Amino acid sequence: MSDAVVSLECPKELERVPLVTSARKFPWITQAVSEIVENRTPVWWWVLFLPLSALALFGLTCIGYQISNGVGVWGENHPNGWAWDITNFVFWIGIGHAGTLISAILFLTRQKWRTSINRASEAMTLFAVMCAAIFPGIHVGRVWMAWFLAPIPNANAIWPNFRSPLLWDVFAVSTYFTVSVLFWYTGLVPDLATLRDRAKSRVVKYIYGIFALGWRGSNRHWRHYEMAYLILAGLSTPLVLSVHSIVSFDFATSIVPGWHTTIFPPYFVAGAIFGGFAMVLTILLPARIVYPKLDDLITRQHVDKMAKIILLTGSIVGYAYLMELFIAWYSANVYERAAFWNRAFGWYGWAYWCMMTCNVVIPQFFWIKKLRTNYIAVFIICQFVNAGMWFERFVIIVTSLAQDFLPSSWGHYSPSWVEIWTFAGTFGIFLSLFLLFMRFLPMIAMSEIKIVVPEADAHHKPSTAH
């Protein structure tokens, strides 16, 4: 009988890997994160920021050129009324979804590893949504009439059509952006208080102090704060699922072959998370190189887990592609069949196969653990995913419009230089904003990551004291 006594010792291979490695203590975490903001601006920062902000300015110049001359400066024309602009809109808004998934869904599912990456990913969400909002905004042509989108009583007797998915989009994207800003700022308040308390200069102290709202870490405050954070996470979770579903309704509620499918909402949401995680890794992996101290906070374990999410969502996307093909065949609808035949072997077949390779084949390398923990391999695979997700939207939008029902109304599409540089410019805007974020705000949530170290547990008896 005595042999049956169960050992309470955890076997070595089942022990949890600590989320913060090297047994770092609280002051080390505060220092490692705050010094990124407090130290002098490094040379590499200027080397990146100047060309990127120049690119952003050139992109804005292209937008100015388009506004002053009209949408005709773009390559899109009948029948391709939607082309690069909506491709880019869906591309950027999809990227934002990973940030909200990390900050909200992983919070509700108690995935503690999210704490070291949520701040930067949420910032990425905001900047991506800003880039996304540019495209439909300027695509309306006469931007000074964009206020027609809002339900404002006016003398023109114009009221928006609330049954239109394009108006749902306006509500979904603006709600998404507002809620993301609120969630992000709520998380920032305790960390802004840290920067305020550490600030040497009076001016800096005042500025951080104003935004920290006088936060003093009081437990009577933390109590309400944690409840609000939980509520915001609970609200953001269905919200993020709704936003890309509604974006997909723009297509799914139409009768265009290749768009009119019920699989679109889940397929778009999975694709958004897939592409978004690739972008999170694209910006966090280089950040770890320039700030080697972050190695103990964003560990191999984090990269490994994100790679697994990319693998999962990439496989869901792959399933959706195959299911679309199956349904096109099974529906016995000639237009649907033709649309998918043209996607794969028509004018833009090359884009379809780029998409298939980048989104379905290449992420499957993440089954290999060695590659998931090799930063260079992860970075390279993520670039394929970024490109693949852009091609996905291009394929969906352009192939369906260019060759729809009647061959007499078919038309080729190719982008003009204005479209290309506007898209390049949004990368400039996105990356410049992220560089500014790194310089001025704590890119890792200090108050949250401190919770996951063992000393934060009030039932953990400190070995040094007593």
Add this chain to the structure above:
Amino acid sequence: MAEYRKVYGLGAEFDSAHDLLHAAEKIRDAGFKRWDVHTPFPVHGMDAAMGLGKSWLSAPVLVGGTTGLVTALVLTMVPSFGIYPVIVHGKPFNFFTSPAFMPIFFELTVLFSAVTAVFSIMAFNRLPMWYHPVFNWKRFERASDDGFFLVIESRDPKFNEAKTRELLESIGGKHVTLIHD
């Protein structure tokens, strides 16, 4: 030193979240009412140790969310079925088309709830409050780094400078300091 200033309370520092939690339990049991602990992160179990119940921040959020839903109902339905029907493609525009408004109902409910949640944190916690006496205590800067503090206000009926100081020291409080307003 500014002895003429009003005394706000007594502050003590503790070594760890563990020590602070046990100190809080003792202060709670001693019957103090106007006191607080300050930590760089929310300490699990501290609400119970301080004798605080559940946060009812969810109540205003329910009101906010309901307001959002009602706003969406009015915004979409009153013009569409009543004062300003928008007829597109000759499609029906009666009450049975209202499922088309679901996304608006959902988005405005979420938007109003989230805004209410954030403003409720501020209202419940009386923030922003840029000046607070605890900031006069030099050591307190570490409350946002690695310091664990317990502050008993002089307004508490049980507060007595000498006795409270003794109590704080007896439960392991370090650097017990008188905080001025």
